[in-house]
Amino acid sequence: MRNLLFILLLSFGLTGFSQELNCSVVVNAQQTGNENLSIFKTLEKQLTEFVNNTKWTNRTFAPQERINCSMVITINDYSGESFQGTIQVQSSRPVYGSSYSTPLYNFNDKDLAFRYLEFQNLNFSANQFQSNLISILSFHVYMVLALDADSFSKNGGDIYYKQAQIIANYSQQQNYKGWKLEDGLQSRFALIDNVLSPTFKEFRDVMYSYHREGLDVMSDNAKQGKETIATSLKQFEAMNSRRPNSFLLRTFFDAKADEIEQIFSDGPNVNIASVKETLQKVAPTYASKWRNIKF
Template sequence: MRNLLILLVFFATSFGFSQELNCNVVVNAQLTGNENLQIYKTLEKQLTEFVNKTQWTKRKFKPQERIDCNIVINVTGQSGENFEASVQVQSSRPVFGSTYTTPVYNVNDKDFSFNYLEFQNLTYNENQYESNLISVLAFHINMVLGLDAESFSKEGGDPYFKQAQRIVNYSQQENFKGWKLEDGLQSKFALIDNILSPTFSDFRTVMYNYHRKGMDIMSTNDKDAKNEIALSLAYFRKMNANRPNSYLTRVFFDAKAEEIEQIFSSGPSVDVTTLIDLLNRVAPTHASKWRNIKF
């Protein structure tokens, strides 16, 4: 009987727990000149456990559905419990019928200062501010979850984007940068405001069409896939006309520019004249990549 109870507990914990992420967390403190301090190793270990073991959603994720992501925290300064840093967050998703993974999210958030006491408890409450450290990570994780969902289902990211917006709203009570309108056009406020704005509704169509109608058929019909990807990118023309050089557009192309270059520089030839003109207009910072598109 005792062994049966242990077995039941094991299955309850194994199948009742919803782990959504396979996330590699790195804390890099080289710029402080004290990168070997134990506190940075402790922080890295705690954050790895926090990000990967927190239940972020009410969905049940199968092991193969977990989202691969990387979080790199670059600490630039420390004074006691106060840390100055930036955080790079990247995520990807598998492409149907292949071993290739396509990048989805790539953000370098420079508005990241936080307080941390070694071994302090790290807990997430979706409706309540805990700390700027928790809020920043939870915001980006919800963006990762939302964009991943958008790439599989039209407007599938809604619950995660709305949670990211809640995090922005309750984090404004503190004096940390990145949460308010006045913090600029490349803040967390601007990013979630863009993605939920009707002005950028076409962005979500891009996310779905690019991945489901484009990337996911690449292994069976790469020419049709390339044409679908080109058609999906055409939506940026209208978005750019309404809001030139938006942060949301930059985030998309920071993740996708290298992939777009590779897609249209090999394989079956498709007409890319209009596409190259579009790319140079909406993502001019990646012009060196667009020059490599030869087909």
């Protein structure tokens, strides 16, 4: 669908679009007590321009194809050029035949630490560390791109996951948390390591079947779409049996729990008993939502 749109735009002489993201960036410094300082406004403006104007891929995106996402940076503390806080990254993509956008990525990165001098240049290098701020934002950009691509074509996000891994690898050489094995089970390292590990191979299969073969067909055949989504979620049982309550499963359901509850609480009837049994097994932290499925 995206390739077809691109060809049509070319036929009308519209060329030159390159930016991949339509990203809202917010810097919240209320917890510092100095949220009105110009440096925070400058940082927000520079990061917005950096994320939206950097050419992240070798593809050409028309405006209608740009991926909607958001980054909310909360500054908890700062001293001079040193800043600490968190970053919440979310992304979505449109569902075929509807006005609905489905969430793909919802990650709360608690290891945000960086140095920043007001008005400093922000430049991305695919193979070389520039700063921890650039590495963190770039890592999440490639995760957004990868998950979006995986939702449209099977294993379509390969090249973007590999770039996220390259960023993680060269950033390990610096003294910042989130890039190494010893930084815990909910770090950037853990996220990209899990996505690319055979232990969690079903995750990417589900990303494709849930979205492209499930959600995207619901406008034409709602029952078939719901049944495909139910079948795709069942694939998580094998993954969960190898690594119960894994970080990767929690990341998926952090983004999708509300949507799944709504899908199976309305529309054509499917076997919700089987769906609820699967959901209770693979995502018990959202048990209250699964109990609400009574349609």
